[in-house]
Amino acid sequence: METGEVLVIDLFAGPGGLGEGVSSVADGDGNKPFRIGVSVEKEPSAHKTLTTRAFYRKIKVLDGGLEDYFNYVRGKLTRDEIFELYPQQAQEAIYETLEEPRALGEDNDLIHSRIRELIITHQGPKVVIGGPPCQAYSLAGRSRNAGIKDYKAEDDHRNFLYKEYLKVLSIVQPDVFVMENVRGILSAKLNGNVMFPQILQDLRDPGLVTEVRGVAKYRVFSLVVEANDPSDPQYPDSSDFLIRSENYGVPQARHRVILLGVRQDIAHVPDTIHPMKQAVTVEQVLSDLPPLRSGLSKQKDIQKDWENQVQINAKKLERILKTRFESGAVDKLNLEPMLDLERQSSLVSELERIIPAHLEDWYLASHPGCVLNHATRGHMTSDLLRYAFSAAFTKLSGGTSPKARDYPLELAPDHENWDSGVHVDRFRTQAANKCATTVTSHISKDGHYFIHYDPKQCRSLTVREAARLQTFPDNYLFEGNRTQQYVQVGNAVPPYLAQQIGNIVMKLLE
Structure with a gap:
């Protein structure tokens, strides 16, 4: 990784919506400082999509790379054939996505080892992004769980996957982290107590939970409400952390909790994202x-x-x-x-x-000249x-x-x-x-x-129409069968929203 680049560790990556948005951020000179070092995803079809996109990012800047990618998505080249054309970039993409699907909590030795390799050699800023799976927090998931005989939230490992996120924070000690989850996390309870205040406290001091000494502490900010006291940001209402995507240029009423953590030794205060005047239809x-x-x-x-x-x-x-x-x-x-x-x-x-103008180039830049994943x-x-x-x-x-x-x-x-x-x-x-x-x-x-x-x-x-509503670029190929593609799109973070968050992180790091 080159000097001046920002190392990104992408956890619970899904098909890569959050990573896509952050990695697309460009500075005033057109340089893109964010470089994904590792992406962790356990679902096989999403992992394949993630690898394809990592490969795309690496070859699109090479002579003939974009056209060869288009030939792949048009079915004129197989996956093996295009990987053989660019063996170095293929190996880098495969390495970036850990060779195969991996799960935090199950493959920690390999995942943590790979992350340590990256941070030892990287001299610049570091960012951790990702959202622990939300089934145990979501309102729909909790409704399903209520119908399960003898279900106990304290026994559901999915309620504690955010602690895997804390373990990575303890290893990386990033300058900034971005954690995303469903709005249900604000009201989810464990042993009768609302979990969110404790999650916030744990994110402010991850080393206390992971029992690792010398781990940095963090200030946790909202991306849509300014903090009353930037030195010790407190928000009177937990919904201050809720982002309503339709207010920020996304054609979808997707309401998600997104937390921005800033290491305490960094004095700068992050901006908030600015709402747009009109919703996109x-x-x-x-x-x-x-x-x-x-x-x-x-x-x-x-x-x-x-x-x-x-x-x-x-x-x-x-x-x-x-x-x-x-x-x-x-x-x-x-x-x-x-x-x-x-x-x-x-x-x-x-x-x-x-x-709308703000999305036209976003969807259509580097267009493959065909419509992908558009079948009924x-x-x-x-x-x-x-x-x-x-x-x-x-x-x-x-x-x-x-x-x-x-x-x-x-x-x-x-x-x-x-x-x-x-x-x-x-x-x-x-x-x-x-x-x-x-x-x-x-x-x-x-x-x-x-x-x-x-x-x-x-x-x-169709999958492509759902992907448009999620603001995936038209050249983003979803791998797997159609059912798997729908699941990937439905679970993703809107990349256009992620880019806006990435712009705030970049300004913060400058």
Whole structure:
């Protein structure tokens, strides 16, 4: 690693959203000071994505590297073939991601040894980033745990993975650390006590927990609320650490706790990220992607059969909608099916782009000339009509997705809880004129919460569309099967938000 570079240790990295944003930060001269030294991830498909991206960062600056990467993502080169073209960079990428999936708490000897190797030879600033897995803290995870017989939070190792983060802090003693987690961490309890104040205290003095002498202490700052006393930052409300992504240029209402730790010997006080005046809408970031048809599940998937079904549904839908909305508004929708739509597309669309300026270059820089990970899943024919109804209702209502009570009896699914009031938004359209709801890993199970706003496409979002909502660049390839890709996108930190955090860290280190 060159002199002046900032060494980044990326823990619980997922597909690399936090690392992507931080490593993209450039100074006034265009130099990118952050260099990822090691990325730790245990899930195999996410680890493969992480390695691919590490490799991309290393070859894109070489003559022909970008074009060869494009040939890989277009399927013209295999993974083995492109690695053989750039053996040194391939080995560096593999080394960066620890050769294979690794888990903190299970592979600590290797992980800690590799980190020690890096910090011995590195003379510049050091940064640790990452978010311990959130299943045990998330509201949904806690709801699931409540249904498990004899479940005890104090016995769930996932509640203590942040202590693995503390162990790495004790080894690296970075100038700055960034720790991300779900908002549920603010209210999660252990033995009846809210955990968050103790987590904050542990992060301020990691050596006390890890029982390692001589470990630096930290001041922990919010990235959105200024501290009353920078020398001893205290925040009266734990929600001061909550970042609402939609306020910072991300087209998604993703609310996450992000903590910024600054070593006590560093006197500088970090800035806060600045909110943008207008939220980015779903339509702004998805409308230029090629339209697709959904697949037909539980039967042979034939394009003409899909078109015929949507044609039949259009007449039913028109009748149903006219009982709820003005006939003229319904007629303007034109619910007739698009013809000759494919289920996947790698072709760049000719549709007009309305992406806001701050995201257009972010998405499209070094574009591969094709659309990656843009393929639909299959849906039951009955869901085609429900999806179309939900999308049409959302559009006609000005952006409100229908609840269970808004569906006519003939569209009610055969769900036990449909009329119970428990799952009133079992189907949810991502409204064109609003930011998206939180993209979660649940999108991998079914698309009911992530219906495309266009009623003529009758489908859920593709991986690429979900990735756009998460602000991944268009050249970011997600490896693995489609289900694994959805999980990766749903678990990631929005890279554009991470870049803004990285800019604050860079200024702090200067």
